[in-house]
Amino acid sequence: MKKRILSGIQPSGELHLGNYFGMMSRMIEYQEKNDLFCCIVNLHALTTIDDKSILSGNTLNAATDFIALGLDPKKTTFWIQGDVPQVCQSTWLFSNITNMGLLDRSTSYKDKIAKGLKPNVGLYSYPILMASDILLYGAHKVPVGKDQKQHIEIARDIAIRFNKIYGETFVLPEPSIEENNRLVPGIDGNKMSKSYKNFIPIFGSEKNIRKKFMSILTDSADINEPKDIDSTLFKLYSLFLNLNEIEELKDRFLAPGMRYGDVKKELFEKFWLHFEPFRKRRDYLSNHKDFVLSSLKEGAEKATIVADLYLDKMREAMGLNYG
Numbered sequence: 483m484k485k486r487i488l489s490g491i492q493p494s495g496e497l498h499l500g501n502y503f504g505m506m507s508r509m510i511e512y513q514e515k516n517d518l519f520c521c522i523v524n525l526h527a528l529t530t531i532d533d534k535s536i537l538s539g540n541t542l543n544a545a546t547d548f549i550a551l552g553l554d555p556k557k558t559t560f561w562i563q564g565d566v567p568q569v570c571q572s573t574w575l576f577s578n579i580t581n582m583g584l585l586d587r588s589t590s591y592k593d594k595i596a597k598g599l600k601p602n603v604g605l606y607s608y609p610i611l612m613a614s615d616i617l618l619y620g621a622h623k624v625p626v627g628k629d630q631k632q633h634i635e636i637a638r639d640i641a642i643r644f645n646k647i648y649g650e651t652f653v654l655p656e657p658s659i660e661e662n663n664r665l666v667p668g669i670d671g672n673k674m675s676k677s678y679k680n681f682i683p684i685f686g687s688e689k690n691i692r693k694k695f696m697s698i699l700t701d702s703a704d705i706n707e708p709k710d711i712d713s714t715l716f717k718l719y720s721l722f723l724n725l726n727e728i729e730e731l732k733d734r735f736l737a738p739g740m741r742y743g744d745v746k747k748e749l750f751e752k753f754w755l756h757f758e759p760f761r762k763r764r765d766y767l768s769n770h771k772d773f774v775l776s777s778l779k780e781g782a783e784k785a786t787i788v789a790d791l792y793l794d795k796m797r798e799a800m801g802l803n804y805g
């Protein structure tokens with residue numbers, strides 16, 4: 483039996499290079515040989531978005547972007563999280579076997595609080611909803627960026643606890659993290675993130691994206707000094723190169739005469755060329771919304787079959803079925 487691979491992405495703003503290299507491009511690659519499940523997690527986005535037109539617009543955009551980038555709804559079960567409400571019921575069921583200590587340790591929650599976000603219960607129990615996403619579909623492997631590793635560990639802990647109390651029910655999921663792109667940096671050198679405003683969007687106007695590339699933070703090394711190969715510019719450029727090309731870039735960085743400005747321009751051109759076919763497809767899909775919507779509907783139907791199966795096992799194991 484093929485192993486099931488599953489991941490999700492929040493429709494909380496424009497999708498960026500961190501999302502693409504951390505998760506999306508790998509999911510697209512995996513769809514060829516695996517049983518792939520992928521969802522746009524609009525219920526998770528409710529923890530930070532309270533404007534209905536922003537949430538619904540972002541949701542459709544995220545789905546369209548993913549298909550434009552190569553996710554094939556014929557090969558992959560692709561749906562909108564909230565269209566399979568079974569995930570809310572299992573979240574409640576899992577809540578009753580999850581110790582608060584497990585959630586208190588969530589670094590992502592702690593980071594958000596430290597940044598001044600006023601937490602609601604949804605934000606606190608976010609990892610339980612994410613555990614439901616993973617467990618309710620029997621996923622073995624979860625491709626994510628490094629920032630999500632702890633969430634997968636929490637999902638695994640919840641599965642272990644459920645299986646211990648109620649008997650073997652859930653697959654124990656494993657995170658799958660790409661060593662080379664563990665965390666894609668933003669233009670200021672911190673983790674690229676929608677909430678830090680340091681991100682480079684995948685789609686958008688040429689002028690704005692060029693500006694983003696030109697603002698990548700660099701040091702003040704003189705033109706003839708060797709340049710830092712641990713810098714943000716080097717890391718971002720490497721995302722578009724194979725191993726030999728990375729070695730060549732290293733040589734250029736270490737040799738005299740290299741100007742950061744020239745490398746930034748060159749990197750922008752590489753980026754623009756890389757996403758050219760996807761931009762064309764994105765334009766096509768935005769004029770063929772029906773295709774996106776019907777693909778999502780089909781995806782939700784397929785996902786529901788699996789979710790129902792697991793939910794029924796849970797209900798039975800917990801004593802919710804009677805008579």
Ligand code: TYM
Pocket residue numbers: 488489490491492493500501502503504505506523526611612615616624625626627628629630633663664665666667673674675
């Ligand atoms: P989200 O929406 O923040 O990000 C989606 C994916 O992009 C990865 N990512 C990055 N990878 C490398 N470098 C970066 N700078 C970077 N920024 C984002 C994330 O690691 C993620 O893989 N909680 C999840 C969504 C979720 C989910 C799930 C994921 C909900 N249910 C079930 C997997 C399985 C999140 O907020 O991802």
